[in-house]
Every structure is written in C-alpha cells, then in structure tokens.
Amino acid sequence: MKKTTLNLLCLILLPLSYACDREEVSQQPPPPQEVTVFETKAQPVPIYQESVGQVYGYQDIAISARVEGFLEGIHFEEGSRVKKGQLLYTLESQQFEADVAAKMSDVASAKTVLAEAKTYLNRIKPLARENAVSQSDLDSAQARYDVAVSSVQAAQANLRAAKIQLGYTQIHSPITGIIGKTQAKVGDFVGRSPNPIILNTVSRIDTVLVDFFITESQYLEAMRHFLADTQKEASKTAPEPDLELVLSDGTIYGHKGKADFMGREVDPDTGAIMIQASFPNPDQLLRPGQFARVRAQVNVVKEGILIPQRCVKELQGSFSVYVVDHANKIRTREIQVGPKVRSFWLILKGLNPGEKVVYEGLQKVQDGALVTPVVKDIPLPQKVTP
16 A cells, blocks of 8 residues: 555656756756957058050050151061061062162262263363363363262252162061061052051060059059159169069060159049060060059058958948957957958958957857957968059
8 A cells, every 4th residue: 555655656746856957957048159259460561553564565556657668568468477577478569669769870870971971071171271161161071070060969869769779668676576467468559558458567566555544543542652762762763663563364474564654744634654565575475465463562551451342341431349358259340451462351440369359140149248269361462462
C-alpha cells in the first residue's frame, strides 16, 4: 500500500519538476550575436589624382603631296616602320621632266648669249684703250655682257625651281617612325589646292605624349605643391618622372612620365587647363590615339585610416559607423570622411587605429547591444585614387 502511494506521488511531482526546469532554461539570456567587423589600421596613405588623357606620337607628321598629279606608286607596307628619307609615294613626273628640259634649254641659250657678249666685250676693250672706238660703244658692250650674266643667273634659278618641283613627285619619309594606312590609292589625283589629300601620317613613338586636362582648383593645388617643393629643393635642376599611366585594361604602364607642357590659359567654358606629359615607349606598346588615365600623387596622409564604404551610414550629410568597444558592445560613432577612394573611405576624424567597425549586418545591430565580433581581413588598396 505504501509503495503504491509513493509511486503515485512521484508521478504527480515529476511533471512539476520538468516544468520548473524549462522555466529556468527559458530565463537564460541568448548568446551574443556574431557580427563581422573590420579592424582599422593606421598607415601612410598616398592620395592620387587621375585624369583621362589621349596618347599622341612624339612627332606626328602628316604626309601630303606638294604638287598636283596622279599617284603612280606606293613603296611601303602600311603600318610598318619606315626610316627617314625612305621613298613612300611617287607621282606622275612627265610634265615636270618636260619643264626641267625646257629650263635647261633656257640656261644653254643664256650661256650662248653670255659667251657672245663676253667675246664682243673683250674685243672692244683694247680698241677703247687706243681710242679706236667711242666710250659709248664700250659702255654698250659692258651693259650687254652684264645683261647676259643676269640672264644666265635667272635661267639657272628657274632650272633649280623646276628640279625642285620634279623632286616633289617623289615623297620621302621626313622622320623615322611608324606609318599608318594610306588615304590614297594608285591612280588618285592628289595635291589639289586648297585642300590637298593627307596621304598618310608618320609617327615617332619611341617616346609618346599624353594630353590631359585638370580643373582650375587642381591646377592651383598642384602649383602650390610645385612652388613649395622648388623652394625646398632648389638644388634639383630637373624633376624626376612621377606620373603613372593606367591603361584601358586597368594595368599600370611600366614606365613613369613627366609633365613637359602646360597650357597658356584655363578654358573659360570647361574651367580646365591642358597638361602634356611625355612617357618613354621603348617597346612601342603605346600607340597614338589610345586613351589612358594619367595618375599623379597629390598628397600623403601620414596616419591615414581607410574603412570599407559599406561600414559607413550617411544621414543628411552626417556620417557614422558602429564601433565594437572593449566590452564587445555596439557604440555609434560620428566620423568625418575624406576622399572616397575605390571601395573605401578615408577617415579624417572619429576613428583610431585598432578599433573594430561593423562591416556586415548594420540593420541587425543597435546601440548598446552585446555582440561577438568576427574580424574580416580586407586588403587595403596600394594606390589610393580619389
């Protein structure tokens, strides 16, 4: 009887005990939420400014005919390398050869007249010394000789001009470089004024020029840096190449360049000024007409802090981040941002090195919440370009 009563009592108390255990478990706080954070670091941050530029040859020489005529021959391979003085085009030359022959005949006639005048003058001179002829006869013979000399000189000058015109029927390369696609074919009539056909262009590309534009404010900042550096380093005669070229595929060109020329004025319509830089091109990788970005270092932030843009909240021009403090609690922090560089912000004020900034899940955290930070390793950019 007693054993039955005891069993009955256990059956009654057992559910009560289980209910109490469940109530104690439900009262335990949940574990802290895991959040991904980015740990800040202080490092020198070079600030680079980029401008879109266009590549030109160091010399881009347009080839055109200096006389009118039909194109008879093309003596080069398009897109190949040509040397200075190499024959490129020939034009019909028959009419110019005929003109040269006519001018040679004129020279011969003038020389014949000169020979006669000289013979006559030589015969008159001794007679004049003996008063066998009058002084007027001597003066007439001398004038006749002088006119003959001038006629020969004029005929020779006309012959040289005719030969020059004949020489223009052969067009040679003015420089050593790369020649492009011909704009005229054999049989075309070329050289007609006032708009003669540009037959081709030869470019010297062992060194290339890149033209780009900067704004007026960028120009003022660059000039202030230049003047300050000039005063500090007055002993330097030539600046070191410090410009980089970012090609269209995103790669950095292997040779640095330097600015050689600055435009005379700021364009009042665009507020920009042109800069021309030169880059060595020993491998001839760069060709005229390419577009590239010219990159120049404009500043260095010695203790710069970069954080990913996704860490930053913006509200009505104010910027803030969630920072995990030493007690692993979320704290809202107002910050001052600098240039936006790629996928990062440069932080000017509000963060210190070694702090943990919430990287993911900004909508799921709130100020004062206890969390478990998980540091995410995000590589910082080597070149910082606003």
